[in-house]
Amino acid sequence: MTQHDHEPQGVSRRRLVSTVGAAGATGMAVGATGGAVAQAVARTDRKAPTPLSSVGSTRVPFHGKHQAGITTPLQAFGHLLAFDLVSGAGRKQAAKLLKRWSRTARELMAGESTADSTGIALDAGPSSLSVTFGFGRSFFSRTGLEKERPRELAPLPDFSGDALDKDLSNGDLWVQIGCNDGLVAFDALREIQRQADGTARLRWQMNGFTRTPGATKRPMTMRNLMGQVDGTNNPKRSEEDFDRRIFVPSSSSPAWMADGSYAVVRRIRMLLDTWDKESLSEQEKVIGRRKSDGAPLTGGTEDTDPDLEKRDADGSPAIAADAHVRVTAPATNGGAAMLRRPFSYHDGFRDDGAPDAGLLFIAWQADPQRGFVPVQRKLDRGDALSRFIRHEASGLFAVPGGPSKGEYVGQRLLEG
Numbered sequence: 347m348t349q350h351d352h353e354p355q356g357v358s359r360r361r362l363v364s365t366v367g368a369a370g371a372t373g374m375a376v377g378a379t380g381g382a383v384a385q386a387v388a389r390t391d392r393k394a395p396t397p398l399s400s401v402g403s404t405r406v407p408f409h410g411k412h413q414a415g416i417t418t419p420l421q422a423f424g425h426l427l428a429f430d431l432v433s434g435a436g437r438k439q440a441a442k443l444l445k446r447w448s449r450t451a452r453e454l455m456a457g458e459s460t461a462d463s464t465g466i467a468l469d470a471g472p473s474s475l476s477v478t479f480g481f482g483r484s485f486f487s488r489t490g491l492e493k494e495r496p497r498e499l500a501p502l503p504d505f506s507g508d509a510l511d512k513d514l515s516n517g518d519l520w521v522q523i524g525c526n527d528g529l530v531a532f533d534a535l536r537e538i539q540r541q542a543d544g545t546a547r548l549r550w551q552m553n554g555f556t557r558t559p560g561a562t563k564r565p566m567t568m569r570n571l572m573g574q575v576d577g578t579n580n581p582k583r584s585e586e587d588f589d590r591r592i593f594v595p596s597s598s599s600p601a602w603m604a605d606g607s608y609a610v611v612r613r614i615r616m617l618l619d620t621w622d623k624e625s626l627s628e629q630e631k632v633i634g635r636r637k638s639d640g641a642p643l644t645g646g647t648e649d650t651d652p653d654l655e656k657r658d659a660d661g662s663p664a665i666a667a668d669a670h671v672r673v674t675a676p677a678t679n680g681g682a683a684m685l686r687r688p689f690s691y692h693d694g695f696r697d698d699g700a701p702d703a704g705l706l707f708i709a710w711q712a713d714p715q716r717g718f719v720p721v722q723r724k725l726d727r728g729d730a731l732s733r734f735i736r737h738e739a740s741g742l743f744a745v746p747g748g749p750s751k752g753e754y755v756g757q758r759l760l761e762g
């Protein structure tokens with residue numbers, strides 16, 4: 347999905363009318379206050395204010411071939427949640443939960459208020475909210491659905507550089523929330539978490555962020571907390587093999603994963619105190635690209651392909667043998683590719699004063715054994731970046747295709 351796939355809409359009347367509905371449903375603004383809200387609607391409608399920007403009114407479709415939140419342009423705020431089914435909850439309870447979650451996601455993404463609305467998001471439009479649902483390996487044994495478990499959900503191998511916290515890894519169910527407004531994002535998070543009550547318990551939560559849309563003078567690839575331009579060489583939707591690399595084919599096995607994708611989630615802490623002490627040229631050598639504009643060290647602009655054959659006057663490779671872009675390039679990995687759609691995170695400072703900050707790395711692919719795994723194996727053996735990062739949590743989730751109208755996410759698995 348490109349920016350053009352979004353549907354900027356007029357904000358005022360529909361949103362305000364649904365706001366009144368929300369007030370009524372939650373019992374917040376009935377009677378005299380309800381009348382005041384209705385008058386405010388009428389007044390605001392007459393004036394037809396011009397929105398400051400289309401950020402609030404931009405809507406991401408819930409229904410479609412693929413779930414939202416995969417090719418949706420990255421939003422400013424992200425929440426990642428993993429849940430485990432409580433003891434006694436099985437397939438039937440999971441189906442009910444996915445049905446509830448899907449209805450809520452559809453309503454909130456459309457900018458409508460829900461029956462359970464708390465009013466947190468009252469004045470804002472959907473702000474490109476997307477809610478994406480996935481299933482972890484353990485879900486299938488908990489629900490007696492082992493026969494439907496895709497082979498692609500085989501546990502990720504152990505990597506020598508891993509320092510994984512098991513409590514912050516994996517989980518039965520995974521939810522990714524993305525939104526360009528922090529309050530709308532929290533509203534969705536809160537509703538999802540409340541609706542799980544009695545069926546699934548929160549296992550872990552991670553909160554991330556990136557750039558606010560419109561913060562730069564022109565549309566640009568985002569920067570991570572090391573200051574690098576990050577995302578340049580992602581597969582592009584216009585490329586002929588994009589769908590084949592990122593999405594499970596429509597005629598796949600198991601059939602319920604048709605048009606779905608697999609998400610590898612890694613919480614990667616950046617050792618920023620160490621990184622920030624390196625000189626600019628050392629930092630650029632580590633990646634193989636310029637920090638200022640993301641252009642490869644072999645010249646050109648951000649969009650120029652790195653020339654991995656080029657040598658400096660002294661005969662050494664212009665992009666170092668262990669530079670991150672060389673080690674990860676599809677050309678050096680038998681074509682292995684993934685769509686990286688990460689959020690940055692900052693969870694305060696550690697006891698030693700170092701920032702507890704880094705990347706919530708999320709990689710999408712049709713098959714993690716042909717995407718993330720071979721590339722991470724290679725990074726584990728010799729990536730200049732590994733001195734500056736720690737993989738602290740990991741998850742792998744099967745994300746089914748998008749629901750059609752009247753369907754809930756995962757219905758083909760849970761009722762198939």
Ligand SMILES: C=CC1=C(C)c2cc3[nH]c(cc4nc(cc5[nH]c(cc1n2)c(C)c5CCC(=O)O)C(CCC(=O)O)=C4C)c(C)c3C=C
Nearest residue numbers: 574575576577578579580614671674675676705721722735
């Ligand atoms: C296993 C896959 C990858 C992990 C883990 C990973 C971590 C990681 N990467 C950066 C910063 C950058 N990565 C860049 C490129 C890049 N990274 C991967 C894969 C992993 N990165 C790939 C496949 C690529 C593209 C390679 C190519 O085709 O050229 C870049 C360069 C700009 C870009 O193309 O995005 C940066 C910068 C960090 C900070 C990080 C862990 C914290």
Ligand SMILES: [Fe+2]
Nearest residue numbers: 670671674686
């Ligand atoms: Fe990378």
